[in-house]
Amino acid sequence: MGSIQVANLGKAYKQYPNRWSRLVEWLSPFGGVRHGLHWVLQDLNFTVNAGEAVGIVGMNGAGKSTLLKMITGTTQPTSGSVQVQGRIAALLELGMGFDPDFTGRQNAVMAGQLLGMTADEVKALMPQIQEFAEIGDYIDQPVRVYSSGMQMRLAFSVATVQRPDILIIDEALSVGDNYFQHKSFERIRAYSKLGTTLLIVSHDKGAVQGICDRAILLNAGQIALQGDPEAVMDYYNAMLAERGGATVQQTVSDDGKTQTVSGTGEARIAAAQLCDEAGRAVEVVKVGQPLELQATVQALKELPELVLGFQLKDRLGQVIYGTNTFHSHQIVEHVRAGENIHYRFRFPANVGHGSYSISLSLHDSDSHLGKNYEWRDRAIVFNVVNVDKQHFVGMNWLSTEADYTRA
Structure with a gap:
């Protein structure tokens, strides 16, 4: 079982005003410091427990890759441990x-040795790697004729041919094709269930929320937030849309879940509810x-245009x-300041039983990344039950008819 403990960790690089300052400091080490420090990471504290x-x-630029390099030992920290x-x-x-x-086979042997295996062990495992x-x-x-996807396939296969105590992945899987990404994440999930400790850097919201027990958000070299993956990813999503005085706030609702609200406040969602065919809230x-x-x-300022969007999310926060x-x-x-606009979206609940939420967004153009007036996660929470449909599994309900013939 593997674990990681990061304490007061920081990484800084020397910055010189010019190349002559670097030379003078090198030639005269006792002549005084001629450089400043640029901190990429500073005062990081967290623990990744076994499993x-x-x-x-x-x-x-937040420092994610630098952090992983220090954890794996390929880069030494400036401070902390x-x-x-x-x-x-x-x-x-x-x-x-x-x-x-070198050929893929030769590189596989060398990569396996870097992971602590002997050359004979890698050769014995080569059929599984292939x-x-x-x-x-x-x-x-030769690897020089490989596509980036082929390099990733080989590197991942070597790294995971034996179940490690700790598996660390930094966005490398993003270059692979969809088939191999699914195959790789199946192996990652299987190793996780067997007790492997996972540390994954990814912009894929589905991957983080679907695999991880916890998430850590880095911003400007420091930990901005850590905790429930859905809450962290919602906050990160709000940060990406932060423009021109926009704010990001998080509150804990009655069910213990974190709700994220962000935006400039030029328009707001005054009321929202989910109703049945008779117009009754459900x-x-x-x-x-x-x-x-x-x-x-409600528009609080004059707006050239206004768009309302919604997202239906499952219990893990995946859209x-x-x-x-x-x-x-x-x-x-x-849109005039003070004007109220009433919206209605009609759709069937063609989803599996379970808990769901609806997020609402107010913006201009096609997405909130342009002008984000308000983004409200978990604006509505509701449950779906299967009362009158045949038994099924999965996230979506499809009206299915089946027949057969015997010859």
Whole structure:
């Protein structure tokens, strides 16, 4: 079982005003400091317990890759410490450590040795590596003729041919095709169930919320938030849309879940409810039942245009369906300050039984990434029960008819 403990961790790089300052400091080490420090990461504290799956998220430049390099030992910290217990298998920069002129087989042996295996062990495991990578005869071709996807297939296959105590992955899987991504995440989930500790850097909201027990958000080299993956990803999503005085707030609702609200406040969702065909508000609905989402929006300032969107999410916060009035060609233009606009969306509850939530967003154009007036996660929470449909499994209900013939 593997664990990771990060204490007061920081990484800084020297910055010189010019190249001569670097030379003078090198030639005269006792002549005084001629550089400043640029901190990429500072004062990080967290623990990844044995068997836990943790996602690391953040914007480009937040320090995610630098953090993983310090955990794996390829980069030394400037301050603080990292304590790791267990054998690590890491898939960081794509093809890192691969020699382009060596064959895939030769590189697999070298990569396996870097992971702590002997050459004989890697050779004995080579049939399993080849079977999982599915690169065929390319295994005996130079890596320089490989596509980025083929390099990833081979690197992942070598790193995971034996179940490690700790598995660390940094966005490398994003270059693979959909088939291999599904195959890789199946292996990751299987290892997690067997007790492997996972540390994953990904911008994929579904991957973080579907696999991880906890998420850590890095911003400007520091931990901005850590906790429930859904709450962290909602906050991260709000940060991406933060523009021109926008704010991000989180509150804990009565059910213990975190609700994220962000936006400039130029318009707000004054009321929202989910109703049945008779217009009555409902909190429990039947599979396939016709529903109407009603929302009242109040403009607090004059707006050139206004778009309302909604997302239907499952209990893990993964989006099942989403749309907005931009895509339905119902943009409201020239909105007056103080004006109220009433919206209605009608759709059937063609989903499996369970708990769901609806997030609402107010913005211009086609998405909230342009002008985010208000984004409200978990604006409505409701449950779906199967009362009158035949038994089925999965997230969606499809009206299915079956027949057969015997010859």
